[in-house]
Amino acid sequence: MRERERDAEQGDARNRTSLLKKMEISVAEAEKRTGKNAVNMQETYTVYLIETRPVDAASEGTNPVPDSLWRRYSEFEQLRNYLLVTYPFLVVPPLPEKRAEFVWHKLSADNMDPDFVERRRVGLENFLLRVASHPDLSTDKIFYSFLTEENGWKETVFETGFQAKADSRLKALNATFRVKNPDKRFAEMKHYGDELQSVISQLLRVRARAADRLYGVYKVHGNYGRVFSEWSAIEKEMGDGLQSAGHHMDAYAASVDDILEEEEHYADQLKEYLFYADALRAVCRKHELTQYELEMAAQDLTSKKQQREELATGTIRTFSLKGMTSKLFGQETPEQREAKLKMLETQIEEGEELVKERNGECEEFVKSAWVDIERFKEQKDHDLREALISYAIMQISMCKKGIQVWNNAKECFSKM
Amino acid sequence: MSGSVVDNTVSSGNSSAAIPTDISGQILDLDEDDDLEVFSKDTTLTDGSSFNASMQTSPASMINQYKFEEDADTKDIFVTVDNPESHVTAIETYITYRVMTKTTRSEFDSSEFEVRRRYQDFLWLKGRLEEAHPTLIVHPLPEKFVVKGMVERFNEDFIETRRRALHRFLNKIAEHPIFSSSEDFKIFLTAASGELTSHKKQGPGFLSRMGDTVKAVAAAVRGVRNRPQEFTEMQEYVEAFSQKISSLDKVTQRIVREQKEYLEELKECGPTYALWSQSEEELAEPLKNVAGCVDRCCKETEEQVKNLSDQLIPVLHEYVLCADTLKAVLRRRDNIQADFEAKTEALATKKADRDTMRDDLDKAEDRLEWANNALKSDWTRWQKVMRTDLRSAFVDTAERNVSYYEKCLAVWESFLHSQRTDAEGNGKVDFS
Numbered sequence: 001m002r003e004r005e006r007d008a009e010q011g012d013a014r015n016r017t018s019l020l021k022k023m024e025i026s027v028a029e030a031e032k033r034t035g036k037n038a039v040n041m042q043e044t045y046t047v048y049l050i051e052t053r054p055v056d057a058a059s060e061g062t063n064p065v066p067d068s069l070w071r072r073y074s075e076f077e078q079l080r081n082y083l084l085v086t087y088p089f090l091v092v093p094p095l096p097e098k099r100a101e102f103v104w105h106k107l108s109a110d111n112m113d114p115d116f117v118e119r120r121r122v123g124l125e126n127f128l129l130r131v132a133s134h135p136d137l138s139t140d141k142i143f144y145s146f147l148t149e150e151n152g153w154k155e156t157v158f159e160t161g162f163q164a165k166a167d168s169r170l171k172a173l174n175a176t177f178r179v180k181n182p183d184k185r186f187a188e189m190k191h192y193g194d195e196l197q198s199v200i201s202q203l204l205r206v207r208a209r210a211a212d213r214l215y216g217v218y219k220v221h222g223n224y225g226r227v228f229s230e231w232s233a234i235e236k237e238m239g240d241g242l243q244s245a246g247h248h249m250d251a252y253a254a255s256v257d258d259i260l261e262e263e264e265h266y267a268d269q270l271k272e273y274l275f276y277a278d279a280l281r282a283v284c285r286k287h288e289l290t291q292y293e294l295e296m297a298a299q300d301l302t303s304k305k306q307q308r309e310e311l312a313t314g315t316i317r318t319f320s321l322k323g324m325t326s327k328l329f330g331q332e333t334p335e336q337r338e339a340k341l342k343m344l345e346t347q348i349e350e351g352e353e354l355v356k357e358r359n360g361e362c363e364e365f366v367k368s369a370w371v372d373i374e375r376f377k378e379q380k381d382h383d384l385r386e387a388l389i390s391y392a393i394m395q396i397s398m399c400k401k402g403i404q405v406w407n408n409a410k411e412c413f414s415k416m
Numbered sequence: 417m418s419g420s421v422v423d424n425t426v427s428s429g430n431s432s433a434a435i436p437t438d439i440s441g442q443i444l445d446l447d448e449d450d451d452l453e454v455f456s457k458d459t460t461l462t463d464g465s466s467f468n469a470s471m472q473t474s475p476a477s478m479i480n481q482y483k484f485e486e487d488a489d490t491k492d493i494f495v496t497v498d499n500p501e502s503h504v505t506a507i508e509t510y511i512t513y514r515v516m517t518k519t520t521r522s523e524f525d526s527s528e529f530e531v532r533r534r535y536q537d538f539l540w541l542k543g544r545l546e547e548a549h550p551t552l553i554v555h556p557l558p559e560k561f562v563v564k565g566m567v568e569r570f571n572e573d574f575i576e577t578r579r580r581a582l583h584r585f586l587n588k589i590a591e592h593p594i595f596s597s598s599e600d601f602k603i604f605l606t607a608a609s610g611e612l613t614s615h616k617k618q619g620p621g622f623l624s625r626m627g628d629t630v631k632a633v634a635a636a637v638r639g640v641r642n643r644p645q646e647f648t649e650m651q652e653y654v655e656a657f658s659q660k661i662s663s664l665d666k667v668t669q670r671i672v673r674e675q676k677e678y679l680e681e682l683k684e685c686g687p688t689y690a691l692w693s694q695s696e697e698e699l700a701e702p703l704k705n706v707a708g709c710v711d712r713c714c715k716e717t718e719e720q721v722k723n724l725s726d727q728l729i730p731v732l733h734e735y736v737l738c739a740d741t742l743k744a745v746l747r748r749r750d751n752i753q754a755d756f757e758a759k760t761e762a763l764a765t766k767k768a769d770r771d772t773m774r775d776d777l778d779k780a781e782d783r784l785e786w787a788n789n790a791l792k793s794d795w796t797r798w799q800k801v802m803r804t805d806l807r808s809a810f811v812d813t814a815e816r817n818v819s820y821y822e823k824c825l826a827v828w829e830s831f832l833h834s835q836r837t838d839a840e841g842n843g844k845v846d847f848s
Binding site for chain 2: 192195196199200202203206207209210212213214216217220221223224227230231234237238241245380381384385388389391392393395396399400402403406407409410413414416
């Protein structure tokens with residue numbers, strides 16, 4: 001199912017960026033490595049094989065060996081941080097979770113667990129495809145070299161200075177400030193992002209608990225298998241029927257493993273949008289920040305203009321320490337006043353420039369961000385609907401298995 | 417009488433002891449006498465020569481040993497237990513059940529009867545049947561009081577479960593070739609409350625019952641020396657069967673518990689999808705739809721759990737009690753044999769009262785012969801009934817599970833269908 005999805009993703013007309021028209025991208029494998037880390041201690045980590053293959057080669061049927069390189073999760077993180085900082089007005093696709101969350105008891109929370117690694121591999125591939133199918137992100141040079149340059153990429157990305165920007169960005173987004181006139185649409189989107197995050201978290205939690213319980217129900221039926229088998233040993237005519245019914249009970253108990261593995265895939269789809277909600281909120285926050293900075297500059301300009309007016313007319317309308325002290329200690333000399341006025345004029349000029357600049361930034365941001373948000377909305381609606389459909393298909397498959405097992409058991413029971 | 421007995425002395429190579437050809441006459445006599453020692457020394461009852469220790473196990477011989485027709489067309493008595501009602505007196509509160517009988521049997525004065533009975537009355541009937549036939553297998557009654565799970569005596573579910581069990585109990589009695597002709601059974605089904613009370617009082621006096629108990633204890637202490645192999649095998653089977661059926665009971669109860677916990681979690685899923693739909697525009701409809709589907713599956717799961725509790729568990733539980741009954745029956749048989757062995761020894765060693773002792777010994781021998789034969793026939797009958805009961809209980813359970821999955825399947829398929837017609841209409845999704 002994954003293969004088909006990947007092909008569908010790459011082949012979908014809407015996602016045919018020029019990058020994807022050129023190359024096929026996949027994260028084909030995962031491997032364990034050991035090495036020395038930054039503090040010179042032994043560590044084990046996983047690396048993922050990124051394969052790229054020119055599109056025409058595949059269609060020609062020659063099937064040459066793809067280009068490939070190995071990357072670890074932390075490098076993917078660096079790439080994403082770079083993208084966040086460079087395109088703050090875009091809803092940047094999320095990475096698969098760093099640590100396993102919303103696990104039900106049988107599922108391992110261990111990062112080295114092979115099932116987790118496999119699901120992460122799929123998630124990383126999905127991330128790369130999302131970026132590659134984004135009209136703006138797919139053209140980024142750093143992204144391209146991430147896919148194609150094994151050595152030197154780290155240095156290249158560091159040279160962009162994104163790390164420092166990433167740190168200050170995080171700080172700014174988490175700061176508390178109040179915006180007077182945010183764009184209504186962005187305020188609504190931020191609210192939506194909050195709600196989406198909250199409801200998907202709740203759904204994932206409930207689902208994990210239900211999966212746990214379902215596991216219990218199926219596995220207990222395995223006990224039927226054991227007892228039927230033991231009972232059949234002491235019976236004459238009933239023996240065969242009981243014995244074979246027992247086998248079906250064992251099969252029933254075993255079937256839950258596949259069922260829940262498939263459901264994990266559905267959970268991963270939900271998780272992607274849980275993290276997407278975060279990315280969406282970040283864009284709205286960024287808008288608030290730019291708006292706030294504009295408002296601060298405008299406020300500053302207004303106050304400077306006011307000061308100039310007061311100085312010029314000699315009236316003090318606004319309270320200022322200078323004003324009070326001058327009242328107390330006497331007026332300043334005309335020369336002093338002249339100097340001050342001149343300084344204010346310069347500041348006002350600079351302030352007007354700043355306001356103009358910031359206003360432009362704000363408008364620019366709002367425009368590009370809203371385009372991407374609309375694109376994101378459409379993608380989300382499409383993807384989540386698909387996810388719900390695949391959930392229904394999973395439920396149907398589970399029901400069909402149940403019908404089969406119990407019909408078989410019924411036949412055996414009637415032979416008791 | 418709803419059962420007939422066939423003599424099997426000719427049927428197969430290793431024959432077992434001959435089964436009485438016609439015990440109907442003896443049955444009525446027995447029921448009137450509570451004291452087992454009043455067995456008449458009738459040679460048709462016993463055939464000491466062909467007493468063979470090995471137990472018949474081949475299907476053919478089992479059927480031949482004790483054939484009785486349980487077909488609906490030959491059934492001539494129908495009993496139902498329903499309509500529980502609570503009665504409050506100054507001293508106590510109790511429940512009575514309506515017991516309705518429809519019969520064409522000549523020994524009944526009328527063809528329809530309706531009486532009200534309480535649990536105590538059922539206990540009395542069971543006791544009477546056990547006393548009269550110590551080595552026949554009486555179907556168990558539901559327990560007096562369920563301590564585990566803190567079920568209240570007057571809880572609706574408890575009363576309903578008990579009612580069903582009482583219904584099954586009476587039907588098992590009615591289907592039993594010997595019990596169904598019991599006078600006590602007839603009185604139970606037909607007598608007005610006052611009549612029943614006075615009949616109950618006619619039972620064996622306190623002293624006589626005491627005497628029986630003392631005898632039983634003495635016999636138990638003595639222990640049996642030469643238990644025939646077939647009864648030892650029976651005991652081994654009963655031990656194993658008891659374990660297995662108890663395990664099944666426990667496993668089934670565990671399944672019910674797990675299902676209930678699953679249901680608790682599942683119940684939160686639907687509302688979460690519904691909550692989500694409130695924040696969405698395009699997705700609102702499919703999300704609401706999924707919420708509805710999950711809720712419907714919840715209802716089906718709830719019903720499935722209820723079925724398991726109401727149908728399978730009571731049957732398994734009854735057979736757990738049956739195993740105990742079987743153990744008791746085997747013990748009683750052992751006691752009768754022990755008594756016979758003791759009397760044999762007494763005759764060999766004591767000098768005085770030889771005539772009385774010889775009489776006693778003969779009676780004890782008869783009683784033993786009778787007990788063994790009765791047990792063997794009823795054992796065969798019981799196994800057949802057990803097989804039928806458990807088979808149909810499990811088949812029933814399997815059918816219900818299939819039906820459960822079929823209903824859930826339909827729910828999700830209707831969701832898919834609604835999404836397909838939507839999608840193809842909008843030209844959004846290609847399902848090919």
